[in-house]
Amino acid sequence: MATTKQLIYSLLTVTAVSVMALSFNTARTTRHTDTDGTAKDSTGSKKAFLAAYSVLMHPRCMNCHPSGEAPLQGDDSHVHTMNVQRGHDGKGLYALKCSNCHQPKNTPGLHMPPGNPKWHLPPADMKMVFQGKSPRELAAQLLDPEQNGHKTKAQLIAHVTSDSLVLGGWNPGDGRTLPPLSHAEFARQFKMWIDKGAFLPDK
Amino acid sequence: MIKLTINHQEHSIDASPDMPLLWALRDIVGLTGTKFGCGMAQCGACTVHLNGEAVRSCVTLLSRAAGQEVVTIEGLSPNSDHPLQRAWIEEDVPQCGYCQSGQIMSAAVLLRENPQPTDTDIDNAMSGNICRCGTYPRIRKAIHRAAELQKEGGNK
Amino acid sequence: MTQDVLNTSRRGFLKTGAMLSGSLIISFVVPGAKRLAAMGMPAAEDAAAAVFAPNAYLSIGADGSIQIVLAHVEMGQGIWTTLSMLIAEELDADWQKVKVLHSPPGQPYVHTVYGLQITGGSSTTWSEFDRYRQAGATARTLLVQAAAQKFGVSPADCRTENGEVIAGNKRATYGELAGIAASLPPLTEPVSLRSPGEWKYIGKGVKRLDSPAKVNGTAQFGMDMRFPGLLTAVVAHPPVYGSKVKSFDATKARTVPGVRKVVQIPTGVAVIADNFWAAKKGRAALKVEWENGPNVNIDSVAQLAEFKKLVTTRGDKAAEKGDVTSALSKAAKVLEAEYTFPYLAHTPMEPQNVTVKIADNKCEIWTGTQMPGNDQTVAAKILGFKPEQVNVHTVFLGGGFGRRANFQSDFVSEAVHIAKASGEFIKMVWTREDDIHGGYYRPSFVHKIRAGIDAQGNPIAWEHVLAGQSIMAGTPFAAGMKNNIDEASVEGVSDSPYLSSIPDHYIGLHSPKLELPVLWYRSVGHTHTATAMEGMIDELAHAAGKDPVEYRRALLKDHPRHLAALNLAAEKAGWGKPLPPGRFRGVAVHESFKSYVADVAEVSVDEQGVIKVHRFVCAIDCGLAVNPDGVVAQMESGINFGISTAMYGAITLDKGKVQQSNFHDYRIARMHETPLEIEVHIVNSTEKMGGAGEPGVPPVAPAIANAVFAATGKRMRDLPFCNINLKA
Incomplete structure (x- = not known):
């Protein structure tokens, strides 16, 4: 519930700031210190999210967060050519389960299946779609416990910081492009987004 | 070792x-x-x-x-009599035959997990197996047939 | 099921001659019983040795087993079963006792029309229809004579039934009669064949004989050869086809555990190891410097531009009637279109492989091949052997599609060189990358067509120029080339039934010479000519404001077999009847390999421009369908093969380097990308027999293209279709 409250709060803040901006034409920033002592900063928070968003929407991340039921492949994020389906647990279906081809480690060589011990998509009851989402939509989705697997903000930070599958994005196998930020920088920006108030970007 | x-x-x-x-x-x-x-x-x-x-x-x-x-x-079966193997013969599935071992092994997982697969289920299970001879229509038919055979008690 | 092969060199007394005209002479020399052991026939797995071998195509064992020897090879097309049916029909055999072998190279197995031992051109069934039935009938006649002798009755009092000869209350199995039959003098009178009314198998069909072995892993392909002492060889090939080794350093490769030898061969450097994995690791550790050959200048983009320039000039004349230039100037409307086709790789599922043993002045070869005789000749030449010192054992082919019928026998030649250079007993195994980079592609082609229609929309002038490499040039088949025209380049255009109704036409051909080798690919020239012809006819129908089926019917009115296939497909597809929203139909009809095939494709195109093929309705007139379900299977196969080719097939080169390497970028249609509904109808026909292996392919691409036009108003003239943006 805390998250929902925060979301409403941040929306109100944005509205208030907008009004202020209209009135005074000054920087659209709100700053205050929360009860936990963290400095809130809507501009800094949103900016941090946009930085993290560039990573989240990179094929290394987005390909396993598709809008449909099939994972995506390649830097052009085409639908997985083998008609792989999410399945209820996100681990594929029947003879096309992720780990049938994706090994615990990357298979060496160009265009070989990348690997990870827990290679999977988000499960059917928590699809966590990135594909096609605007920064604002994606931020809202990440914060919504109904959509994020009831993760607290701290759990969200922990997830992007240390989850091995998230980290796999930076060890993508031979020939694959890396996300635009280093993992450390991504995790830092993500944390900053939350620490500075988890504000939703404007669009 | x-x-x-x-x-x-x-x-x-x-x-x-x-x-x-x-x-x-x-x-x-x-x-x-x-x-x-x-x-x-x-x-x-x-x-x-x-x-x-x-x-x-x-x-x-x-x-x-x-x-x-x-x-x-x-x-896969003790006497080459898995419902899929029987159905594959009944429906004259193989052509060159080179891909068929893999096709059958994939189909076996499908039938185990979904004993009455639909055409969509079959697509969702079998699209990782290429057949250059294009025997897909018969593979599909044989999987449906094997599902029947399995239901009739042919599975071991 | 056994797949051992015979050694004809030891049984030269079985003489069969064939004439190029297609008529048939079989001289049966029946060996005396004493000589049978010396024959080693058949080299079957079981102890029941053949006791009766009336000709080169079958033998009968004491246990009644019928060993059928195939002059053609099984590569998926079902000939293992169909040729056996022909013998079983006339022999009145017990189908359960039939066993099949591939023949070795040998005169009796030479194609009855082509004059060399080859499986290709969709010709096996019609070319063997008489020879294999004769072989069965001869054996049956001798078995009846043997029974008459045994029973003490006249042959006329005997009849046969399911592997037995019966006279009154006496009966004997073929196995029991084999010994006597073998001692009889050869037949001097021609044997009579059964009338169609008596056929038990022909036209009805049986289950494939090779299925049981192909569903339990026991079917043996070349890749599966295993012998004590056999090593595996993997070859480092140049990145640009045809380049030579300048130098190589195998120091690191030799340290890979399992690697035994590294040898240079004309086509690269071979790493020989205990198993494939070690050999492949060894290859990866090899350092090779290459001396680029002429192919380094090939660039697909530049080549396409060059071919497009070529087709603006007339080229060599392949067909001409009247004055096309003048007729075009008088046309009510002239339509111009250019169709382009990339190189294609055959990519049979089984990558090329050959097992070679050279010992005691003999060479043994095991492989899946469409031309064992040619392979034998090529291997003998490399080794300085006589052909009879080379034995070719043909095993099942994991797909051929033309790639395993190669006058250069490139795969066999490479393996023989490895065995020769290393002195080892080796199995050469190509990776998929070796296969896709290995040359012998379907040639790239450009077609330029200018067609004029009159005020009623009827075609009155057709000018058509093609540019693409010749397949036949430089092969023994080049002898048949007239006026520089390779029929394999223009088949389907120069002999198109549409042209006979178009008074003024000109077909020209440019055959640019390039070092990149090209080869026949399932349906050969028809792979591109049908797409251009049936695409353009569809364009004309549209310009004329006429229904595509009606328009074709009118033009094909004097071509009853085209018409029969077209009408049957249109009727079964419900042509003209409403479709679910978003679905559209396209039609194509084309003759190839003496068969007439019409397809109606049903497609939809989504907002992203992605084409989905929902349904294919196919009709074929192949004359008598010996094994109807086999024909159906080949049409299904042709449709799915055609979809792969049309939607995804493209080999492109950049500075001579093939840019595709495996199935991720040389895509083959997968189950979900092929139609859920494929219906095949066989025209009830007593016309001349045609083929089935290839004719299903040509109409597929144009039927899809024409359906997509119906859906989007866009003409897809550049193959493959996946590169065409239908969204824009």
Whole structure:
């Protein structure tokens, strides 16, 4: 519930700031210190999210967060050519389960299946779609416990910081492009987004 | 030495752990029913069961199979009478036949997990197995037929 | 099922001659019983040795087993079963006792029309229809004579039934009669064949004989050869086809555990190891410097531009009637279109492989091949052997599609060189990358068509120029080339039935010479000519404001077999009847390999421009369908093969380097990308027999293209279709 409250709060803040901006034409920033002592900063928070968003929407991340039921492949994020389906647990279906081809480690060589011990998509009851989402939509989705697997903000930070599958994005196998930020920088920006108030970007 | 079970028999394989299971099966154990088609998990000709899952043995290293249960086309049924094998013959599925071991091993997982698959289920299970002869319509038909045979009690 | 092969060199007394005209002479010399052991026939797995071998195509064992020897090879097309049916029909055999072998190279197995031992051109069934039935009938006649002798009755009092000869209350199995039959003098009178009314198998069909072995892993392909002492060879090939080794360093490769030898061969450097994986690791550790050959200048983009320039000039004349230039100037409307086709790789599921043993002045070869005789000749030449010192054992082919019928026998030649250079007993195994980079592609082609229609929309002038490499040039088949025209380049255009109704036409051909080798690919020239012809006819129908089926019917009115296939497909597809929203139909009809095939494709195109093929309705007139379900299977196969080719097939080169390497970028249609509904109808026909292996392919691409036009108003003229943006 805390998250929902925060979301409403941040929306109100944005509205208030907008009004202020209209009135005074000054920087659209709100700053205050929360009860936990963290400095809130809507501009800094949103900016941090946009930085993290560039990573989240990179094929290394987005390909396993598709809008449909099939994972995506390649830097052009085409639908997985083998008609792989999410399945209820996100681990594929029947003879096309992720780990049938994706090994615990990357298979060496160009265009070989990348690997990870827990290679999977988000499960059917928590699809966590990135594909096609605007920064604002994606931020809202990440914060919504109904959509994020009831993760607290701290759990969200922990997830992007240390989850091995998230980290796999930076060890993508031979020939694959890396996300635009280093993992450390991504995790830092993500944390900053939350620490500075988890504000939703404007669009 | 890497120990594993292949077709319900214990095997000790003297090979490098980075050797793909496919080549251990074919070149060392001598089970040549599992085929080499692409070497990169694209075609499915090398599909075998690893603890019941339809893994692509060309990219599955021997180290992953160590201590595990492997079943190949040769071990799918005791007398080549798995409902899928019977249905494949009934529907005259094979043409060149090279991909069919992999097709059947994939279909076997489908039928185990979904005894009455729809056409969509079949697409969702079988699109990892390429058939250059294009026997897909008969594979589909044979899977439906095998589902019937299985229902009639033909499964072992 | 056994797949051992015979050694004809030891049984030269079985003489069969064939004439190029297609008529048939079989001289049966029946060996005396004493000589049978010396024959080693058949080299079957079981102890029941053949005791009766009336000709080169079958033998009968004491246990009644019927060993059928195939002059053609099984590569999926079902000939293992169909040729056996022909013998079983006339022999009145017990189908359960039939066993099949591939023949070795040998005169009796030379194609009855082509004059060399080859499986290709969709010709096996019609070219063997008489020879294989004769072989069965001869054996049956001798078995009846043997029974008459045994029973003490006249042959006329005997009849046969399911592997037995019966006279009154006496009966004997063929196995029991084989010994006596073998001692009889050869037949001097021609044998009579059964009338169609008596056929038990022909036209009805049986289940494939090779299925049981192909569903339990026991079917043996070349890749599966295993012998004590056999090593595996993997070859480092140049990145640009045809380049030579300048130098190589195998120091690191030799340290890979399992690697035994590294040898240079004309086509690269071979790493020989205990198993494939070690050999492949060895290859990866090899350092090779290459001396680029002429192919380094090939660039697909530049080549296409060059071919497009070529087709603006007339080229060599392939067909001409009237004055096309003048007729075009008088046309009510002239339509111009350019169709382009990339190189294609055959990519049979089984990558090329050959097992070679050279010992004791003999060479043994095991492989899946469409031309064992040619392979034998090529191997003998490399080794300085006589052909009879080379044995070719043909095993099942994991797909051929033309790639395993190669006058250069490139795969066999490479393996023989490895065995020769290393002195080892080796199995050469190509990776998929070797296969896709290995040359012998379907040639790239450009077609330029200018067609004029009159005020009623009827075509009155057709100018058509093609540019693409010749397949036949430089092969023994080049002898048949007239006026520089390779029929394999223009088949389907120069002999198009549409042209006979178009008074003024000109077909020209440019055959640019390039070092990149090209080869026949399932349906050969028709792979591109049908797409251009049936695409353009569809364009004309549209310009004329006429229904595509009606328009074709009118033009094909004097071509009853085209018409029969077209009408049957249109009727079964419900042509003209409403479709679910978003679905559209396209039609194409084309003759190839003496068969007439019409397809109606049903497609939809989504907002992203992605084409989905929902349904294919196919009709074929192949004359008598010996094994109807086999024909159906080949049409299904042709449709799905055609979809792969049309939607995804493209080999492109950049600075001579092939840019595709495996199935991720050389895509083959997968189950979910092929039609859920494929219906095949066989025209009830007593016309001349045609083929089935290839004719299903040509109409597929144009039927899809024409359906997509109906859906989007866009003409897809550049193959493959996946590169065409239908969204824009």
